[in-house]
Amino acid sequence: MPELPEVETMVRGLRPVLEGATVRGTEVIDPFLLRDTTAEAIDLAFAGAPISEVRRRGKWVLVLSKRGPVLVIEPRMTGGFRIVEHDRPDHIRFRFLIDRPPGGVSFCDTRRLGRIRLFPDFGTASAKIAESLAEDALEIDCGLLSSRLSRTGRPIKPALMDQKIVAGIGNIYADEILYEARVHPERPASKLKKKDFEAIHAAIGRVLKVAIEAEGSSFDVDYRTVMGGEGGFLAINAMYGHEGEPCPACGTPVKKVRIAGLANRPTHYCPVCQKAPGQKSGRVIPKPK
């Protein structure tokens, strides 16, 4: 679930609870999520010292101990945080316990796809993260994004979701961004024009900002804020989850398709506003035989 707006919402919820609080201890309820570390190492790194900062990079959360170590948590599909008094009855995988109310935060993850890694200091964590993640979607400039995208022949949608091209965009927001930019999701990234890149770059900023203001996207029971509340973006968006409903701009029913390079993840777009590769007008003209 969580893409950049959901993770940003989590981090904003965690900051007032964790920053400045001293860690009483940590609890690893499900060691399966740990990678290259142990429950003992995490507790040794964090217990007894204050948390200095909670950061976000792409879709990942960084918790920094004033003592130096950094915990990097990847929520992936179903991971999320709750302050302890609002946490889920099931699926709690990890906890920070702190010395002041509300007592701590839990990391919950139904599908157990989330990952938790420990680094000795911020420099080491940053270097390791930089091997997997490009610049954050809220910070990348248009020139860098354009040059990265133009170097791949893949369809623009999977390219936008490639965390090594730009970090933070997932399946929901890729659809909204490409609709806002009026770019067809299957157009090869390398064939896009300068104005397309500019439209995409601007749309990234607008869509993510609106989504953060709405506190992200919730459906089913997976993503919630740290207080257990739902995000409101899917009530105001145009494409994702709106198959068959009219496009807000032209009224054409929103199409839902599967495209290459995305395994089985669905793609939603307006077949009129977002021109197909080679399509010149809003109407598809059949090739003469």
Add this chain to the structure above:
DNA sequence: CGGTTACCCTGGATGC
């Protein structure tokens, strides 16, 4: 090497 799929997990929804 670049692009694509398979797989890691769980549980809710849907279908027979």
Add this chain to the structure above:
DNA sequence: TGCATCCAGGGTAACC
């Protein structure tokens, strides 16, 4: 009701 199948916001190893 019971059981099988499909589906889901992500990331990456393995494959072609």
